[in-house]
Amino acid sequence: MDIVWGFFRRSGMIVPMGEKANSAGNQLTEQDVINNCKLMMSKGKVEEEECIAFVKEICWASANAYDNQEYGDEPKDLTAVVERTMRIIEKVRN
Numbered sequence: 001m002d003i004v005w006g007f008f009r010r011s012g013m014i015v016p017m018g019e020k021a022n023s024a025g026n027q028l029t030e031q032d033v034i035n036n037c038k039l040m041m042s043k044g045k046v047e048e049e050e051c052i053a054f055v056k057e058i059c060w061a062s063a064n065a066y067d068n069q070e071y072g073d074e075p076k077d078l079t080a081v082v083e084r085t086m087r088i089i090e091k092v093r094n
Contacts, residue, residue: 030088033058037092051092056085 033055040046040054063075075081 034091059084
C-alpha cells in the first residue's frame with residue numbers, strides 16, 4: 001500500500017469523497033474499485049474479507065493523500081472512510 005499511496009500523491013489520482021472523476025478520466029473512482037473487486041472475487045476467487053481489507057486500505061490511503069497526511073496516519077475524517085468503504089462493498093455485493 002505504500003506504493004499505491006505514493007502513486008496517489010504523485011499522480012493526482014484522488015477523487016475526494018463523493019466526487020466523480022475529472023473529464024480526462026485519469027483518476028481512480030469508486031466505480032473502478034467496485035469493478036476491480038468484482039473481478040477479483042469472480043475470476044480470482046478472492047474472499048470477501050480480503051476484498052474488504054483491500055477497499056479499506058485504498059480508502060484510507062486516498063484520504064491520507066487527499067488531506068496531505070502521511071500514509072498510515074489516522075484519516076482526519078475516519079467516519080467518511082468507513083462509510084465509503086461500506087458503500088463500495090455494498091455495491092460489490094450487488
